[in-house]
Amino acid sequence: MNKQRLESLKAHLVRAKDFAPVFEEFFDLAEEADFLDVGHRVCAPVIEASLTAAARLLGGELKDLLLIHVPEHGFFHGGFQLGRRMGSVFVFQDAQMGLAAASDMVTGDTRFARFSISLSVPVDQAEK
Secondary structure (H helix, E strand, O other): OOHHHHHHHHHHHHHOOOOHHHHHHHHHHHOOOOHHHOOEEEEOHHHHHHHHHHHHHHOOOEEEEEEEEEHHHOEEEEEEEEOOEEEEEEEEOOOOEEEEEEEEOOOOOEEEEEEEOOOOOOOEEOOO
16 A cells, blocks of 8 residues: 555545545545555444444434554545445544545435544454
């Protein structure tokens, strides 16, 4: 995973007023060959709680959250469902900030929510 691209993504996340370009940058990063090969699945209750609150802004109830943690970069990413919306999320541990996007599978409408976290509680590794 390209550290320079991750740092660029983090900087854009922190400053952004328009979140669509930030998510495009995330998806570009996700196209790297090793993106899905690094990290491991985790349960992160603090991220889940923050995302649950953000889900209300996105128009639904959080379901089916799957999070991947890349500890060497302090980075989390994953997917979730909100009713008929499919969502993606990424979080930077050191910035204590994340961004979620949820797209309506019928209309194509996409909503974004930037949220803050406090990861003072350890992340638990979860086995599939």
